[in-house]
Amino acid sequence: MKARIRWKTKEEGGRKVPPLGCAEAGVHPYTTMMNFRGPPDATPSPDGDWSLVVEELEVLNEHEWIADVYFLVKEAPAAELQPGRKFALYEGWKCVATGVLLEESKRS
Numbered sequence: 001m002k003a004r005i006r007w008k009t010k011e012e013g014g015r016k017v018p019p020l021g022c023a024e025a026g027v028h029p030y031t032t033m034m035n036f037r038g039p040p041d042a043t044p045s046p047d048g049d050w051s052l053v054v055e056e057l058e059v060l061n062e063h064e065w066i067a068d069v070y071f072l073v074k075e076a077p078a079a080e081l082q083p084g085r086k087f088a089l090y091e092g093w094k095c096v097a098t099g100v101l102l103e104e105s106k107r108s
């Protein structure tokens with residue numbers, strides 16, 4: 001699934017810089033916890049979060065990417081990955097990015 005991701009700045013409580021996340025450049029994809037529920041700054045629920053893999057496809061600007069996203073494990077609710085669905089990415093309990101799902105990717 002493709003997604004548009006906006007990385008929060010350090011001043012917004014996010015990361016100092018976005019992670020490296022481009023598999024084509026020889027870097028392992030970025031993997032972190034994600035959550036669909038609640039506003040982007042909501043504390044994630046321990047029972048409703050899944051590990052999401054984020055592979056940068058295109059850098060739009062300093063804090064925005066188009067990325068290929070998919071769940072790390074096959075038991076995750078893949079049917080929840082629907083265009084228009086908003087999500088948040090977390091490192092621990094800190095929300096570091098927000099995103100919206102765009103369309104199916106060509107990933108097999």
